[in-house]
Amino acid sequence: MTVAEKIAADTGAVGLSPVLGAGAYNFAADVLKRNLDAGRAGKPAYIDGRGTWTYGQLADRVNRFGAALRGLGVRREERVLMAVLDTVDWPTAFLGCLKAGIIAVPVNTLLTEDDYRFMLADSRAKALVVSEALFPRFEKIIAESPDLEHVIVSGANPHGYRLFEDLIGADEPEDVTAATVADDMAFWLYTSGSTGKPKGAVHVHGSLKITADLYGTPVVGLKESDVVHSVAKLFFAYGLGNAMTFPLSVGATVVLNAERPTPDGVAALLKKHPITVFFAVPTFYASFLNSPGAPQKSEVKLRHCISAGEALPEGIARKWEERYGVSIYDGLGTTEMLHIFLSNRPGATKYGTTGKPVPGYEIKLLGEDGKPVKKGEMGEMYSRGPTSAVMYWNNREKSRSTFQGEWTRSGDKYIEDEDGYFICCGRADDMLKVSGIYVSPFEVEAALASHPDVLEAAVVGWQDEEKLVKPRAFVVLKQHDKASDALVVLLQEHVKQVLAPYKYPRWIEFRVDLPKTATGKIQRFMLRAEQQG
Known part of the structure; x- marks a missing residue:
């Protein structure tokens, strides 16, 4: 159809x-x-800084x-x-x-x-x-x-x-x-x-x-009575659905924030308005949990929480659920597919994964030979569904590379587990090959983030003295004054205990913050460029 x-x-x-x-x-x-x-x-559609x-x-x-x-x-x-x-x-x-x-x-x-x-x-x-x-x-x-x-x-x-x-x-x-x-x-x-x-x-x-029809109403479960807030802004494909398409489709109310989102600012909105459905990105959930001004469970009305933009670390999801009694449903969407086509959902959530295909969409994982991979093997994700973009304007070469017939190439590496849930391994161009074996920067980042002192981390490939690529981690601590050589060793040992030892970061550098896009995605290419600079 x-x-x-x-x-x-x-x-x-x-x-x-x-x-x-x-x-x-x-x-x-x-x-x-x-x-x-x-x-x-007469029902409120939007609430912004000027009124209702x-x-x-x-x-x-x-x-x-x-x-x-x-x-x-x-x-x-x-x-x-x-x-x-x-x-x-x-x-x-x-x-x-x-x-x-x-x-x-x-x-x-x-x-x-x-x-x-x-x-x-x-x-x-x-x-x-x-x-x-x-x-x-x-x-x-x-x-x-x-x-x-x-x-x-x-x-x-x-x-x-x-x-x-x-x-x-x-x-x-x-x-x-x-x-x-x-x-x-x-x-x-x-x-x-x-x-x-x-x-x-x-x-x-x-x-x-x-x-x-395929995601906002059946998966998120938006209703007319909901009050919605999206940390992701309206110009972003994720925010466009969150704060316009989905709520307007059911007659819900949207709370807008013209300012750049901060934990304190969003906390104030959650306390002021009875927000029931909340959309954010993993880095924001992590910062919010670590903010002293974050509201208590009794101060919010949250019913559903959604995450996208990057894969959600399991530790962040579990901490959020412990504090607020609400699961975070992690999903994957792209600008090219317009919104989320792979998602966890109520009653079918598996932390550490990005969920299963949204009904109406199909997903396949292809290996470097262009053939489908088996369950448990990593491949590049392709999606098929009715919301794919027509093309890239004025860019025929990129259009042909991305939009391949009915299938759209995502550039993301994933593994499908035995239960049919998809596990993010990172962007195809972010993957590291260490000693001839692929290493997902995301899994190293998640391992680092599971340490109680770590707020967030970014992992990139870095050449050693012999020009061989090894993982290098850039880490933001919850308390910056804890940075020390001893903590570097502790974090390296922590990763070795969580993952296969060869995946541990050979270098760890502490930072006050990490370079990010306006939508909260970590810009790993900027960190990689530091070695070239």
């Missing part, structure tokens, strides 16, 4: 406006109409933004770059673009001027929506972007351009939905690749609904 057939079967191909006919589908129009038809116009926004207000803002773009002359399939912090303006702009048939291109809000220069040029964006706090990183490059015609500033100071609130408050909009179909291009997500330029993964309208 194609994406279009799946949507048509689910929705009955109901026309969502006078211009839509049989088989037509527009995610923004669908999700807003469903909530209004269900009587949720109901589903009725959200629908009105979306219509107004789409109408404003049309009024500016932005046409169907032209691109709008979004560098917007997590406020109600984010879903307003994103859904407004989709409803108008315009392509939303949300980007990481922690990038550099050069990154944004590339993305504006690569996407040929006709309009830019930018948060006031981020405007300084765009000020110089706006004039250098020949395709850019309009700048819209979310905030109080327009910097000589249009203010978001003024734009959507100008006129009473006509409720118009572009005549899109499920397979119409809807939005791009630029990958946070560790090397080279970012790649724009092109996604379609139907994929948003399908991620909710």
